[in-house]
Amino acid sequence: MDKDREKFLAKTALEVRKDVVRTIGVANANHLASSLSVVEILVYLYWEVMRVDPQRPNWEGRDRLVFSKGHACPALYAVLARLGFFDREELWSYRRLGSMLQGHPEYRRTPGIDASSGSLGMGLGIAVGMALSLRLRKSASKVYCLLGDGEFQEGVVWESIMNASHYKLDNLTAIVDVNGCQMEGRIENISNLEPMEEKLEAFGWKVLSCDGHDLKELEKVFTEINMHKGSPTIILARTRPGKGLKKIEEGLLRPTEPVTRLLMEEALRELEAFDKAYFQEGEEQSG
Amino acid sequence: MDKKSSRDGFGKALCELGRLREDVVVVDADVATSTRTEGFRRAFNKRFFNVGIAEQEAVLVASGMALCGELPFVSSFAAFLTTRAYEQIRTCVAMPNLNVKLVGTHGGITVGEDGVTHQMTEDIALMRSLPNMKVFVASDFHSAAVLTLLLGEIQGPAYLRVGREPTPEIYKEDDKDFHPGAAKLLRPGDGVTICACGIMVHEALKAAAILGRQGINAEVLDCYCIKPLAVQQILASIRRTGCCVVAEEHNVIGGLGEAVARVISEEYPVPIRLVGVADRYGQSGTARELQEYYGLTYREIVGASAQVWALRRR
Numbered sequence: 001m002d003k004d005r006e007k008f009l010a011k012t013a014l015e016v017r018k019d020v021v022r023t024i025g026v027a028n029a030n031h032l033a034s035s036l037s038v039v040e041i042l043v044y045l046y047w048e049v050m051r052v053d054p055q056r057p058n059w060e061g062r063d064r065l066v067f068s069k070g071h072a073c074p075a076l077y078a079v080l081a082r083l084g085f086f087d088r089e090e091l092w093s094y095r096r097l098g099s100m101l102q103g104h105p106e107y108r109r110t111p112g113i114d115a116s117s118g119s120l121g122m123g124l125g126i127a128v129g130m131a132l133s134l135r136l137r138k139s140a141s142k143v144y145c146l147l148g149d150g151e152f153q154e155g156v157v158w159e160s161i162m163n164a165s166h167y168k169l170d171n172l173t174a175i176v177d178v179n180g181c182q183m184e185g186r187i188e189n190i191s192n193l194e195p196m197e198e199k200l201e202a203f204g205w206k207v208l209s210c211d212g213h214d215l216k217e218l219e220k221v222f223t224e225i226n227m228h229k230g231s232p233t234i235i236l237a238r239t240r241p242g243k244g245l246k247k248i249e250e251g252l253l254r255p256t257e258p259v260t261r262l263l264m265e266e267a268l269r270e271l272e273a274f275d276k277a278y279f280q281e282g283e284e285q286s287g
Numbered sequence: 288m289d290k291k292s293s294r295d296g297f298g299k300a301l302c303e304l305g306r307l308r309e310d311v312v313v314v315d316a317d318v319a320t321s322t323r324t325e326g327f328r329r330a331f332n333k334r335f336f337n338v339g340i341a342e343q344e345a346v347l348v349a350s351g352m353a354l355c356g357e358l359p360f361v362s363s364f365a366a367f368l369t370t371r372a373y374e375q376i377r378t379c380v381a382m383p384n385l386n387v388k389l390v391g392t393h394g395g396i397t398v399g400e401d402g403v404t405h406q407m408t409e410d411i412a413l414m415r416s417l418p419n420m421k422v423f424v425a426s427d428f429h430s431a432a433v434l435t436l437l438l439g440e441i442q443g444p445a446y447l448r449v450g451r452e453p454t455p456e457i458y459k460e461d462d463k464d465f466h467p468g469a470a471k472l473l474r475p476g477d478g479v480t481i482c483a484c485g486i487m488v489h490e491a492l493k494a495a496a497i498l499g500r501q502g503i504n505a506e507v508l509d510c511y512c513i514k515p516l517a518v519q520q521i522l523a524s525i526r527r528t529g530c531c532v533v534a535e536e537h538n539v540i541g542g543l544g545e546a547v548a549r550v551i552s553e554e555y556p557v558p559i560r561l562v563g564v565a566d567r568y569g570q571s572g573t574a575r576e577l578q579e580y581y582g583l584t585y586r587e588i589v590g591a592s593a594q595v596w597a598l599r600r601r
Binding site: 131133 | 336
C-alpha cells in the first residue's frame with residue numbers, strides 16, 4: 001500500500017467515524033464504542049478486499065459480509081452510504097419508524113446487507129452456509145464474517161467454528177473485533193475467552209493477529225489470507241472500544257453510554273480537530 | 288391394510304425433488320437414517336451436509352445457503368429441531384422470510400418407547416406462532432410425499448411434521464391435490480365436522496364410521512395445512528353441521544384445535560371440543576398404548592362428537 005492510498009483510507013475511516021457519531025447522536029442511541037472499534041476493519045474490507053457493486057447490491061458474483069455483531073451497524077451503514085449503496089441522508093433516519101436503517105441490520109430492507117443480524121452468535125453459522133453454497137456453485141466469491149469477541153460466549157459459535165474447519169472452508173474468513181468489552185464490563189472479568197489464539201488453532205483454523213486500527217497491519221494479514229488454502233482463516237483484530245474519542249478510550253465514559261446531543265457535538269469537535277491536524281494541514285503543505 | 292410411515296414418504300419425495308431440482312440441498316444433524324434423508328445422501332452426496340449433533344448450526348447453515356440461492360431442507364427429530372434451534376428458526380429463517388424448509392420427523396407421542404424427550408407435542412404451536420412460517424402435518428405416507436414436493440414449490444419458510452410409526456393408507460397415489468391454505472374433505476356429512484391432522488385423521492375416519500351407525504353423519508376434514516388454515520372450507524362445513532370436533536396428536540394448547548377454535552369463535556360460534564394431549568408430557572410405551580393412555584383414539588372423537596352434536600347450533 002503506497003502512502004497516498006494509506007492516507008486516503010485513513011481519511012475515509014475518519015469520515016466514516018464522523019458519520020457514525022452523527023448517526024448515533026441524531027438517534028440518541030448507544031453502541032458508539034463498539035461501532036467505532038470496527039471502522040478501520042470495515043474500511044479496509046470494503047475498499048481493499050471485497051468485490052461488491054453498489055449499483056447491483058444482489059450481484060451473484062459479489063463477496064459477502066455477514067455482520068454478526070449487528071449492534072455496531074452504524075459503522076456498516078456509514079460505510080455502505082459512502083460507497084453509494086444508498087443515500088447518505090438515510091443515516092439520519094437510523095432507528096426511526098419505517099426507516100431503511102433498522103436498529104440492527106435487516107436483510108432485504110437495506111441494500112448491501114447480506115444477512116440479518118442482531119441476535120449474537122448467529123452470523124458465523126450463516127457464513128458457513130454461504131461458503132458451502134458458494135463452493136457447491138464453484139463460485140469465486142468469498143465470505144467474510146465480522147464478529148465481536150464477546151459473541152464467542154454463545155455456544156453456537158463453536159458449533160460453527162467446528163463445522164467450518166471440518167469442511168475446510170478456505171473461502172471463509174472471520175474477523176474478530178477484539179475490543180475486550182461486553183455490555184456489563186470487561187470480558188476477562190465476566191466469562192474469560194482467552195487464550196483465543198490457541199483455542200482457534202486447536203479447532204483447525206488458521207489464526208492471524210493484528211492491530212485492528214492499523215491499515216498496514218490489516219494489509220499484511222489479508223495478503224497472507226489470500227495465499228492460504230485448506231482451512232478457514234480468522235483474524236483476531238485487537239481494537240479499542242470508542243477508538244478516536246479520548247473520553248471513551250481513557251475510560252472516562254462508559255462504552256455503552258447513550259449519545260446525547262452534547263456528547264455528539266463534543267465528539268465531532270474532537271474528530272474535526274484531528275482532521276485539521278492530520279489531513280487538511282498536510283494537504284495544504286503538499287499543495 | 289398396507290402400512291407405511293410418513294417419514295418414509297418424506298424421504299422418498301426428497302429424492303424425487305433432488306432429481307428434479309439442482310438447488311435442493313439437505314442439512315442434517317446426524318439423524319439421516321432416522322429422518323429418512325439417507326436416500327438423498329446416497330443419491331446426491333455432494334448436496335448433503337451432516338453438520339453433526341448441532342441443530343442450531345444446521346438451521347444457520349441452511350439460512351446461509353438459502354441466502355446464496357439454494358433450496359435447503361433441514362431435517363431432524365421434531366423435538367430437537369423446533370426447540371433447540373427455535374431462535375435460529377425465528378431470527379435467521381422466519382424473520383428474513385428465507386426459502387428454508389424444516390421437516391420435523393418423529394412428531395407426536397407415537398415416537399413410542401424412546402419416551403418423553405423424543406416425543407413432541409408442542410412443535411405446531413411453536414411454528415405457527417412465527418410470522419411468515421407455513422405449517423403442514425402429514426397424515427400418511429402419500430400425503431407426506433406430496434407435501435414434501437409442495438414445500439419445494441412454495442416460496443418462503445415452511446415446517447412439515449411427519450411421524451415415525453407406519454400408519455394406514457389414507458390417500459391414493461394419484462392424488463396430487465394438496466395446496467397451502469386448503470384441507471381435504473375425506474368424508475362428507477352434515478351431523479358433525481371433524482377436523483383432524485396427522486395420525487388422528489385415520490382415527491377420525493374410524494370414529495365417523497361408528498358415528499354413522501348411531502345416526503350422526505360426520506364430515507371429516509384432513510387439515511394438513513395448519514397455517515394458513517383452510518378457513519373457508521371449515522366455516523362452510525360447520526355452517527351445515529353446527530358443531531365441531533378437532534383431533535390432533537399435539538398439546539391441546541396452541542395446535543390445530545386452537546387455530547380452528549379461534550376461527551369458529553370469531554366467525555360462526557358453534558359448540559366445539561378438542562381431542563389432543565391434555566397439556567402434559569408423554570412417557571415410554573408402544574405407540575398404540577400411548578394413544579390409548581393419552582386419549583388419542585377414535586373413542587375420544589366419538590365421545591366428543593356425541594357431546595357437541597347434542598348441543599349443535601341449529
